Amino acid sequence: MKRGLALILVSFLLIGLLAGCSGEQKAEAEKTKDGKVIVNFWTFWGSETRRPIIEKIIDDYNTSQDKVFVKHTFLPWGDIWTKNLASVAAGNPADVIINDINTVSQRAENKQVEDLSKYVDDSFKQQFYPHLWETVEYDGKAYAVPFNTDTRLLFYNKKAFKEAGLDPNKPPATWAELEEYAKKLDVKKGDNYERIGFYPLWGSVGASSWMTNADSGKGFIDNGKLAINTPKKVEALEWILGWKERLGENTVQAFQAEFGSEQANPFIAEKVAMWVDVGTFYTQLRDYGQDIEFGVAPIPAYQEGTGNFAEGGGFVAEVPKGAKHPKEAMDFIKYLTGVDAQKYWAVKNYDNVANKEAAEATVDELEGDDKTVYEATVKNLEQTKMFPIPVDYPDYHSRINPQVDNALLGKMSPEDALEEAEKDVSKMKK
Structure with a gap:
């Protein structure tokens, strides 16, 4: 009996010790060994074409500053939406996620996404095509930042x-x-x-x-x-x-x-x-x-x-509700939607981007039919209509x-x- 009781006590001690280690690891996982805040970034870009492009943008951001380290997680199309909602409900979401541009208001109303208004001003908004920026506002507040679009x-x-x-x-x-x-x-x-x-x-x-x-x-x-x-x-x-x-x-x-x-x-x-x-x-x-x-x-x-x-349609970068590092997440989003990253994405993917200056710079860089078609798409954005889902x-x-x-x-x-x-x-x- 005494031997059995001793084994039970040892088991409880081991469980407690492992739980403590697990808690320490979880706390440490929020920062790198050199003290950078880890920002978890979820996308559905896992193809041989797009994954290297987004990871190059992430690497460039990580080396551009010494306070944040972005960690990319690929989730298949479809799975990413259900896992995002589940993680928000559980209080343990990603810090940044790529999501649908026409349903931002739905997520804002359902309190599934963070209000980003305090991080943006008029000069920031003016970087983007107006018809795209309109999709990310709900009740006068910004809940996402436009990333790419189409026409x-x-x-x-x-x-x-x-x-x-x-x-x-x-x-x-x-x-x-x-x-x-x-x-x-x-x-x-x-x-x-x-x-x-x-x-x-x-x-x-x-x-x-x-x-x-x-x-x-x-x-x-x-x-x-x-x-x-x-x-x-x-x-x-x-x-x-x-x-x-x-x-x-x-x-x-x-x-x-x-x-x-x-x-x-x-x-x-x-x-x-x-x-x-x-x-x-x-x-x-x-x-x-x-x-x-x-x-x-x-x-x-x-x-x-x-x-x-x-x-038109497209995608946005947003911060899920309850994200641990919204400030650092927004710093990365600003880089992701800035001129350099947007131009790189546009040229490599031949994709329409939300940043106006980046789109125009892409036209200047392309040649031949590449330039002709891309320039036509950029011009066509003036007559492209977005239809966000009303709440x-x-x-x-x-x-x-x-x-x-x-x-x-x-x-x-x-x-x-x-x-x-x-x-x-x-x-x-x-």
Whole structure:
């Protein structure tokens, strides 16, 4: 009995000793051996291309000063969001995380992210494109800093233009011209299409983009008011259906069944003559479509003078709620979103960045088609619309998309579909 009791006492002593060591290690882990504060930085950039780029930026920051050491952790896309929320709830989050640009307000309202207002002033804000900075503010306070973004352009095949008798240096400027050009660019052999001039739902573009374009750049929620069932959005859906009716459902589905990436992309395979995509699509075109003579232009306007509106997205750097080192985290974020780091990211990734000076410097550094396309994307940011998720209508797209799909499938008229969508979304308001 005495021997058993002694073993139990020894076990408790060992557990206590190990717990003490664990606590000491945890405390020490917040600083390096030479006293630098460790800032834990989570991203989903783990590819062979992007990971070396972000880690080079981190290394440059770490060697640029002697107070902070940034430690990078890669988490797969999807996992990073759930782990972030779980770590915030547990009170042990990362210090900096890369997150979605259009949902900052949601996280701010839910107290999942730190208020960064005391670290920024007007001169800092002015470094960024205004439409991007607007996405990171909630109730007049900044809860993140824009990192990168995107925009959509019309890519067109100049050789196909010449074959169709079109001026290769004059892309379509309006929807009417887009239809006119597309019909001339179609190539049919019997009843089958060998090449389709254009189809509005192919590429990195959806029905919502065309509805925004037609409706003077308005999204589904405009200044806090619903703008779903509007005459122009109804007209845009009817316009999309007109393309499907002209080409035929079977033709559209047959072409889509063969779509892929790289050489199998229909624009690169020269099966589609005009294609809307994000600016970074150019890297696929550059690497796998070397023989294609192409041009880029803004998305055609609904009518002359109504605006070449495109939709954009992107990511921000933010400090999760409860982070241990918000001040040091913000110091790193300022470096990450500064001119040098942003330019390096832009040049190496061929990515649109949020810092205006860095974007312009990237244009100056590039040459040839690299420069032409990147410059077009930077200019296009002036007409790129961001649609942050309002706190009053969380996940409103889940109420709209099924109704839009019903319209595109012919199950409902566009007007009935959008009317139903607006009713569904109106029920969400808190």
